[in-house]
Amino acid sequence: MSFDVLDEEFVALVGPSGCGKSTVLNMIAGLVAPTRGTIRLDGRPLAGVPAQVGYVFQKDTVFPWRTVAQNIELGLAYRGLGRAERARRVREAIRLVGLEGFENVFPATLSGGMRQRVALVRSLVVEPEILLMDEPFGALDTHTKLRLQAQLLALWTGKRQTVVFVTHDLAEAITLADRVIVLTSRPGRIKHVHAVKLPRPRDVIRIRETDEYAREFRALWRVLGEEFAKADQGAGRGEVA
Amino acid sequence: MTDRTRVAVWRLLILAVLLGLWEGLTHPAVTKSVSRVIYFVDPFFISRPSAIWSRFWHLNSAAVRVPLWQLLLSTLESTLLGFAVGVGSGFVAGLGLGRNAKLAAVLYPYIVAFNSLPRIALVPLVTMIFGFGLAAKVVLAWLIVFFIVFFNTFQGARGVDPDLIHSARFLGASERQIMRTVIVPSALAWTFASLTPSVSFALIGVVIGEFIGGESGGGIGYLIIASLGSLNAADMMVALLVLGITGIVLALGIHQVEARLLRWRPEYQARA
Numbered sequence: 001m002s003f004d005v006l007d008e009e010f011v012a013l014v015g016p017s018g019c020g021k022s023t024v025l026n027m028i029a030g031l032v033a034p035t036r037g038t039i040r041l042d043g044r045p046l047a048g049v050p051a052q053v054g055y056v057f058q059k060d061t062v063f064p065w066r067t068v069a070q071n072i073e074l075g076l077a078y079r080g081l082g083r084a085e086r087a088r089r090v091r092e093a094i095r096l097v098g099l100e101g102f103e104n105v106f107p108a109t110l111s112g113g114m115r116q117r118v119a120l121v122r123s124l125v126v127e128p129e130i131l132l133m134d135e136p137f138g139a140l141d142t143h144t145k146l147r148l149q150a151q152l153l154a155l156w157t158g159k160r161q162t163v164v165f166v167t168h169d170l171a172e173a174i175t176l177a178d179r180v181i182v183l184t185s186r187p188g189r190i191k192h193v194h195a196v197k198l199p200r201p202r203d204v205i206r207i208r209e210t211d212e213y214a215r216e217f218r219a220l221w222r223v224l225g226e227e228f229a230k231a232d233q234g235a236g237r238g239e240v241a
Numbered sequence: 242m243t244d245r246t247r248v249a250v251w252r253l254l255i256l257a258v259l260l261g262l263w264e265g266l267t268h269p270a271v272t273k274s275v276s277r278v279i280y281f282v283d284p285f286f287i288s289r290p291s292a293i294w295s296r297f298w299h300l301n302s303a304a305v306r307v308p309l310w311q312l313l314l315s316t317l318e319s320t321l322l323g324f325a326v327g328v329g330s331g332f333v334a335g336l337g338l339g340r341n342a343k344l345a346a347v348l349y350p351y352i353v354a355f356n357s358l359p360r361i362a363l364v365p366l367v368t369m370i371f372g373f374g375l376a377a378k379v380v381l382a383w384l385i386v387f388f389i390v391f392f393n394t395f396q397g398a399r400g401v402d403p404d405l406i407h408s409a410r411f412l413g414a415s416e417r418q419i420m421r422t423v424i425v426p427s428a429l430a431w432t433f434a435s436l437t438p439s440v441s442f443a444l445i446g447v448v449i450g451e452f453i454g455g456e457s458g459g460g461i462g463y464l465i466i467a468s469l470g471s472l473n474a475a476d477m478m479v480a481l482l483v484l485g486i487t488g489i490v491l492a493l494g495i496h497q498v499e500a501r502l503l504r505w506r507p508e509y510q511a512r513a
Contacts, residue, residue, distance in 0.1 A: 031407060049410050061408040065426045065505045074422065075412035106505040119408075126412060 012173035015183030054128035058135040069103040075126035113144035288474040316460040323382020331390025339398025378450035382443040397431025
């Protein structure tokens with residue numbers, strides 16, 4: 001498997017479950033060492049967890065013993081920023097994701113969607129160059145998911161990080177990404193790379209009603225559906241695209 | 242009447258009935274002669290509330306060499322010292338071993354073996370080494386509290402969610418910062434949860450120490466043993482009641498501290 005992700009590009013990895021999407025992401029994050037091959041960041045091979053990477057898990061990884069504001073502040077504190085600067089950036093981040101009024105609340109009282117918003121801004125507030133997201137909205141209901149997608153797009157449009165977004169939701173991939181990489185079922189290989197030709201800025205709700213979106217969805221679904229069918233016949237061997 | 246006051250009223254009612262029965266049944270039923278009195282329940286063994294009440298004031302007065310409140314202070318001092326030392330050392334040891342898998346694997350059987358040893362069997366040894374005073378009582382309380390706190394912290398430190406550690410690392414944390422902001426708070430949650438039972442067990446350790454320690458050790462435990470020597474049921478009951486109330490106050494106090502420290506937990510959030 002080989003693919004490049006460009007600067008400021010939003011790439012989505014989709015594929016049947018168990019195809020190794022998350023493993024690929026963890027390799028980019030430096031959490032898992034590849035058995036063969038190398039991962040290069042700005043041309044240099046990766047060693048350990050890179051400093052300029054932010055990571056949002058599907059699982060709730062907000063620290064329960066810290067309030068919302070303290071959670072968001074954490075990355076800034078690790079980097080040794082002064083108190084005033086931290087407070088300013090936290091205030092701005094909280095405003096951006098609409099968590100005003102919840103600054104001093106512990107995560108236990110928040111909904112799953114709000115906690116995931118905290119996790120998202122916590123990663124973004126340290127201004128990473130690369131943002132890795134492992135099904136970050138996978139555990140949320142449709143309404144919350146759409147709202148968070150919209151917020152993610154708004155935040156990304158402002159700062160333009162390089163994003164690698166793992167999901168099994170094709171609609172989500174098309175809505176968010178510049179390019180969608182479809183992986184085959186086990187063993188995971190690249191089945192197809194698809195450039196999403198939808199204009200930005202995108203409205204996560206309205207875009208679904210457009211013909212262009214329907215065309216992209218059909219085209220990708222044909223590829224992904226083929227993969228599912230192959231997997232069902234027990235002959236899920238894809239070629240490297 | 243709210244549910245809470247209703248519960249309180251019932252509790253008081255039960256107390257009043259029990260005290261009334263106790264008092265009533267321990268008074269003479271039949272007096273045949275000065276030397277032959279028949280009781281429903283002989284007060285020789287369980288005394289009676291009125292006698293306990295008067296002994297309580299007597300034991301607190303200047304008529305006795307060491308007044309009751311001084312005995313209580315001695316017990317409290319040893320309990321709190323043993324508790325503090327036990328919690329501190331148990332936490333450090335639990336954290337150290339919890340984050341060092343190799344060391345834990347090597348030492349674990351020894352720790353389990355030592356913990357399986359009934360603590361009371363160590364009392365004579367501790368007395369031999371530390372004598373009859375404060376030190377021995379503190380050591381006994383420490384021996385019990387240490388293991389409770391140690392095992393809890395150990396579990397907590399070992400069970401830290403790796404994804405929380407990864408998250409901190411992605412946010413730019415150094416190993417030291419991960420220890421301070423992820424592992425210690427996670428482990429502390431377990432440690433705090435062990436504080437309330439620990440303080441009760443510290444009290445047990447101290448009282449056992451006082452049973453052996455005699456007059457030089459002092460404390461409420463000594464009063465119990467001394468009343469056994471003089472076959473004085475009223476004094477023994479005074480000691481037991483004081484001990485019971487002390488236990489409740491300590492446990493409630495520590496529980497308040499626990500609730501404050503763990504206020505981020507869902508179970509404490511609901512009440513906030």
